[in-house]
Amino acid sequence: MRIALIFVYCYLFVHHGQAQERSFGTLPLINKPGIAASLASKKIDSVQYRKVLNIYNKLVQARGDFRFPVPSFNLITEERRVAGIDYDQLNIVLEEKALGVCNTFGAEADAAIAFLLAHELTHYYEKHAWRRSFAEDNKDLKIGLDLDKVTDAAANETEADYLGGFLAYSAGLGLFQKGSEIIQSLYKAYGLKNDIPGYPSLSDRQALSRRTAEKMASLVDVYDMANLLVATGKYTEAYEYYRYLLLTYQSREIYNNLGVTALLEAMKYFKETELKYRYPIELDLESSAAKGDPTLNMREKLLRQAILHFDAAISLDPNYAPAFLNKANAFALLGDLTRARFYANIEARQASKVGNYPKVDQDIDVLMGIIEARSNNVKGAQALFTKADKAGNALAKINLRVLLKQPPLKEIPAGTLWPQAEKIENLTLDELANDLRVDPKKTVSIKNQLEFLQTPIMGSGSKALVSLIRNDEKTIFHLATSTYTGKTARKIGIGDPRANIVLAYGEPNRSLETPLGQLMVYKNIIFIIGKEGKLERWANYK
Template identity: 40%
Template structure:
């Protein structure tokens, strides 16, 4: 789009507006080059190139090899020093986007769909990645599920949020059936965007199949789950398993419950959603666990859960803020900013539509323990034996988020605890 002004000025040079724009073309060059440096970095990153790693050294090599003057006397290009500074700023912005992405996923798990949608749309300003569109679609399907009666939500859908970094508004019109159908069609458009960026991105095919399942378009659901979601099993082995779960759900919907049960029982590595749905099909009661109320929120890095809501007042000067759409206030406290934190980060999301959310998330490899002695590496079976099956569980291509009251448990590929979080509303 950088050529629009010069092209328009040339085509309409006989008009006063054309001559005026022609006089501004030279000033566009520095703007265009700066924008190319900034957005080009994010586009390269989304394509899989680690351009933010030591980008300043890369610029030095480019200027030396071609060679370019370090300062352009025509004023059409940024100086080398400015480009290095811009590269550093871009790297800092990327780190901010990673934080926004991570919290957006946790907001989705908690059920704060409106706020999560804002987080992902904020990222899309600079970074158009497949996982962003995929997760926007998942959020939209989850929101649509709220408009289905409990009788139609017997099974858990194997929807997969992508936690690796790499929806439409409620218009108030129509009944529940119309609104949920609209949301599901919108979700499919997000999954299509993710697929267009990477045709081998299996989670988007699976999630698209889930949306068609909810629309009762069984043929399309079977095609995307039974064929397309099996792409790239080396990178997405769990997605292939979760796709088989949806195929079993389709079999059950078709009236052959015994065959559906057999499909789930024959899975080599059944996921949590597979076991949950198997219990539902067999009408087997799900064990409540020895602590039916779930895990207690416990200190992380010596921060007591009830002190989380005072964090903003206590560490007002240490916080970092990221401006988001729709008057959403996002604040962050990291170990680099707060002496009391060693291996966790505290977040606050203040929304005009929802109560303020405070969340403390451990880093990977956090050395501490949960209240009951569990720590990183604890298998899921031990967690559910004590706490029971969570009311809400979100699948990931590499694990799961188990949602309990005021506690989130994040599991890795082997179904073992990897990270956890306390969260509270104020």
């Protein structure tokens, strides 16, 4: 996902001398010495093409920015440029030979393909072409010459690797960290020398690739940390983490999650009797009073702030169903059930179908059930909760019990049945905290007096994530990644179904929905449930 290749912009005029063709990410490979641009390059329609097109479409959907037209994609037989974009035709291409190189990476082949395509898409969405194009069109003027001198192609290429890598990760295509290897493989496949006049050396490109991969991994960890802070109720801190991410990368998910933090913070200002149902608020991975009551003012302010963030997410992608659902949740909490119905049952419902969000569609039923219950339509609420419950929605089951006035399902505390302390890599959280070996290269300053600390990967697949405030207050998560092979104290491991977790730990007192699953938040452990209701990762926390 992140070949951190440093390349120079290039203009080739073909298509009657006018079409502007530019390739990024692999430019020396694109302009292979002695090979000219060809108008007759054959487009491929095959099983391989459809596989790559599927990856490309996932990246476009994950970017979620439909304010701009989406470039088309072609796989071609040409052996000149690896991957590139034609701005006049608005078309991104990948060469068949480059695809063959990606396929040599076995289980990581899709991630390698995603890197090349995400790199090109990032150039497009970040508008990297503008300054060079302006300089070229105005080279007879001093401003054109000055812009040409200050154009930093290396910075753009690094950013395309960095943000392209994050895009591929957010599309569910993995965290690809073999950029230096694929660079070398591409050089070999295209018969290029290690040193090409006018371009960085192969060794420099490989070194920059490794550094960019580290930076990219750090960005992913900041996002994971923000989501975990939300799960544990640290909304103010999480908000700052998301804001930090937005300075680098704007996406519908981040705007959505900013809104979720404001929405959940607002729920702190409700009385318990006002929140007897659990709302299907989706993190993408809570009385009567006199006029002027500051509590009412604060919660309304936060809820309306949340709506603005959800609107920002929707402006990027009008079919992003989670943001419509969360907007409906906000209106329901504001007491505006008419708008809540509209955004849930019409806007969110339509977006969930267009965008293929089956889990969101279930959560819409849950929210509609809450709306019917609050409107004193008990039968309607029961029907909606039952429908979602039969589809496997855990939140529906909880709300159905509330509606029917049945006792709530509870967590199973540690005791004689489960006396062992929770450990990852054979370390309790206290033991980890007492000997916390932070990697200084991974420290990120989120805001004044707020730092994000990390440890290197430990054992078979775990790491510690730390949010530090004013050098004294810490929130620590020991995260078991998807590669971790161990089990929890109650014998739960990666891939286990949600039902097994409930048997061992009970139903959590707190949970948070996601478009694909749920975060199950217990007293000192969080289970991250993904597709098909199976455990993807978990974290001990303190």
